[in-house]
Amino acid sequence: MTRLLLVLTGLSWLLFLSYTPATAQLQTPYILNGAATQRTCNCYVLTEDQLTSSGTVWNKNKVSLNNSFDYFFDVNLGCKDQDGADGIGFILQTQGTNLGATGQGVGFQNIRPSLGVIIDTWQNTDDGDPYYDHVSVQINGDISHSSANNLAGPVTALANSDNIEDCNWHIFRIKWDAVTKQLTVSIDDSIRLSIQKDLVADVFSGDPMVYWGFGAATGGFSNKQQFCAALRPELQFDNNQLFCDGSPIVFADDSRSFGTITRWRWDFGDGSTSALADPPPHQYPRPGKYQVKLVIEDNSGCISDTMKQDLTISSYPIPDFSYDSLCTDRAITIKDNTQVDFGTITQWNWDLGNGTTDQSSTPAANYTSTGTYTIQLQVMTAEGCGADTAKTANVYPTPAIAATGENVCIGEPIAFSGTDITPAIPLSGWYWNFGNGQLQTGQHADYIYPEGGDYRTGVHAVSNKGCFSDTVYVPVTVTDINLFAGNDTLIARGQPLQLNAVTTGNNLQFSWTPDIGLTDPYAPAPVAMLTRDQTYHLTVTSPQGCIALDTVNVKVYAGPDFYVPSAFSPNNDGLNDVFRAISPGVSQLDFFCVWNRWGQELFRTQSLSGTWDGTYKGQPMPAGSYVWMISGKDYLGRAFSRQGTVTIVR
Template identity: 80%
Template sequence: MTRILLVLIGLSWLLLLSHTPVQAQLQTPYILNGAATQRTCNCYVLTEDQGTSSGTVWNKNKISLNDSFDYFFDVNLGCKDENGADGIGFILQTQGTNLGATGQGIGFQNIRPSLGVIIDTWQNSDDGDPYYDHVSIQINGDISHSSTNNLAGPVTALAGSDNIEDCNWHIFHIKWNAVTKQLDVSIDDSLRLRITKDLVTDVFGNDPMVYWGFGAATGGASNKQQFCAALRPELQFDNNQLFCDGSAIVFEDDSKSFGTITRWRWDFGDGTTSAIADPPPHTYAKPGKYQVKMIIEDNSGCVSDTMKQDITIGSYPVPDFSYDSLCTGRPISIRDQTTVAVGTLRQWTWDMGNGVIDHSSSPVIAYDNTGNYTVTLQVMTAEGCGAATTKQVNVYPTPAITATGGSVCIGDAIPFTGTDLTPAIPLAQWYWNFDNGQQQTGQHIDYIYPAGGDYQASVHAMSNKGCFTDTVYIPVTVTDINLYVGRDTLIARGQPLQLNAAANGNNLQYNWTPDIGLSDPYAANPVALLRNDQTYYLAVTSPQGCIALDTINVKVYAGPEFYVPSAFSPNNDGLNDVFRAISPGVPELDFFCVWNRWGQEVFRTQSLSTGWDGSYKGQQMPAGTYVWMIQGTDYTGRMFNRKGTVTIVR
């Protein structure tokens, strides 16, 4: 029968761990007044979210201030910040268990003698309230901060925040030391207020026996305001606890409870449980993530909610690292390649074997001297699991080179040559970069740049141990005069022709040959006066000695005049396919038009270079005779025209 009972008790606790607990509804040790209601076994609503209400909860049993106490409560000041009010007070008093006050009195006002630790969430300027939610220690039902009855505060209720009406539960810790007469007030483990005062003598007229309880109130603004006699399961670990595969995990109870905790139930997340406050060290069978649960019960029969905390039992890491060739004077990144199956890498310690210690995950190291070095890597996970590995690394000498190149004319090859300054260090390869997207390998390179310009060629080399030299830069100028004297042209006899030579570069020398009819054969843009056809040759020389050549053919006609053929054959055979006029001495054309036999215009242009292909609106015109007319202005400014007929031959 006893064994069956124990099994049933165990099952009931397992149900408590896996479901929302059913709170034990024992006879409450509290007297409730006004709007106060009991919410659960150890939790009370002092005011609902409604205006002008008051609620107090008093413990039936007086306590003696000749004895120290250490009380933990959970308080919730509601969810409305701007329109929420008024606050909660922890109160000590001697007058009875049916007291309270509404509005800004927070259930404390006018209770004498008394001491109140007041969390005030409404700014009442007549009481000297600050704008933020605040906590203070007051006596004798006096809520004014300007009074001598204000013993401490006001200060912000929460450290680092002006608002405690945040929907959250907060730990409200009241600690009295009867020997030192010191009262400490903490919220969420942050000390907010402290006083040293003989409460028995100075406040309660030498009567040490007092009632304690909570009061709260609302006025024109409101909030749902609650407190719980703390029943909060918590665990803690030693700072040196390792959470590693095979480690014994020490779970220590750090629960907060107003009453005495009478029962514990641990579930370690791996199918094992314990029912004592500080269970024996627990070893998990394998690494992984586990959820630890705990519930507690106090001496009033109240059962807590289930505490849940995730822990990771980590595996030991497998340290490893890699690196490129280590060369003297060259910073090299060492790449961490450590793996860990379960857990998180957090700490690295590198001993580089040359007196350098580094704690980054991928350190950068430069060795000054060649030789063999012992590199050790120690890694540690966030779970405290550590391992180390050691490798022997060789540091090789870094070679040095120099190089030469040159400047050339476009089309000429540049002889690039690399010179090894450290012959004792064998070189495996040379790498050239010509600063135009082209690269080649080899110690000696003849390279022709496809375009002129200024370039910054470069070269570096690699030893047979993978060590690279510094990069050597060679400035290069490739001179490209890029001469162009223009297209062949035609002029009228005696018409001045402006020659226009275009070339790149400064301080260029020009030489036109022959110099027949030229105003200046050594100018870039001389004027020519010709009576006969002429071919000119131009040679341009740069200061670097580069030479560029070009020619232009000039056809001379009697004119100004229009020369128009009498027939053409637009059959796309490449011969006489286009009807066009030759117009020496006529730089500007007014029009060139063609009409068919019915007087319909089938072609018009003002361009000297445009001719008629024998079509109209995309359709080829039939063979036959057509009338044309052309008009323009010659180089002297005289306007003239010509007309005639042309025959399309098909």
């Protein structure tokens, strides 16, 4: 065997991996019972996902409780939470290697004398089980938590979860201190239970030699339940380790194994390897990303899975930063422009030169006095690689301004003017924003607003060093009376006409001219009584002195009556294209209809403004005569009608 091992050290790692497992299968130190099967060199299935099944795996060789031990195992309780059962147990007993129990007994029930560390995944209320997956320490095959044989627990199997049936492998550690008589149970590096008891005297009647092993069972519900004699390759680094270009990397072995680790195989990801437990410091040839691998073998000949860990060897960063003009009393964001080829910047330490520091990537600097300041930046990568730089920055004064404007009537320009309050600071430009999306430059600006309303015009100035003043706002009002005297209209002679001016604004003055037939020429809505055609001119004046003008034309007919033409020419030339009735004094139209000579109705409307375009269902009617009839009520409510013929001329 020694010669073969010497040869193996010179062979490829593949040969090392392929040699030992077959030997380990033949040298298994365990006896399997029931449903238990060997899955790999160091791993065993206690129960498949089948109902009413049990399996035990016992080490052939007894151990002495007069000696301390620290056992590491990997356990997997299956993937089914709500309907998974029943659990597994680590068991110490003196009776032999063909024992076990099904269902809620978890392979432990009725074995006497015994000690079991039970991970229970099913709530059996008759045993006092809590609802969560739990771990307990019990003796003499008694699974009841209300019994004196329940030495510790139950507590949740996992420190931060009620469920351990999560498809994952968990580290199950059993530590016995023979001197202090202390038994400690940990799962995933979290201590779950600890008891102090003389197991030899109090449990095994003075016999220190015991068998150890695992049992598991299912009943009306099931899970695939497994354990492995732990063989976990792991590495660790010193807390002060730097992963920087040119720094030697110290790899320390932190592997967990049930047995004694006999061989190590390191692959550092750059073509270099080592077979030592703690290899000498390794220096990578260049910065970059590497994948470190570690495989271990124990004294039973079992070889672990390959541990893979990504490792970044950081290059040293090249710190740099930039900023806009530094101006007094202005918060300026400084932008980090640091570059690093490999690695991640995680720390920034700024000294802004004004007595303040900052640890953000983009600090905000604020300087109250002009002058020259030294800004310093120190950066650090997550891998511990640092560098620093410094720049001298000038802080310039910030200008101050004032501004004026005026209220105007619609259509008039507003004269805006800016005033430099700090003439000792040279300015390079003025910038106006008129509050409606329109902009202008210059210290003075004239602007005509296209619509009335209240506006908040802003202006700021910029110094020749790039420092911006505060924005000064000038509120202005543009008055727009928005006058509409009314539509031109027609009435019957003697018919009252209600005029109604529509405006915008308050406290307006109205003047209708001439005042012929008006009840009040200074009211916004006077009544007119006319015997002939009349044009009214309306003048409206605002309190600000703004004036608006509009006119309304009134056509006076004898009536009430319907005036209907005798012919029209619907040829789309813009002249007499439609047939309509003029209806002075008519307040309601009952109908206006047109028929052809066969009595077919071609057109009907109840609108006083309704017109016929000489078509029927979209088709032009031929030239000729058509009969019409119209009926309605006058403004006094009296009904009357007219009828006649109209000729289409084409």
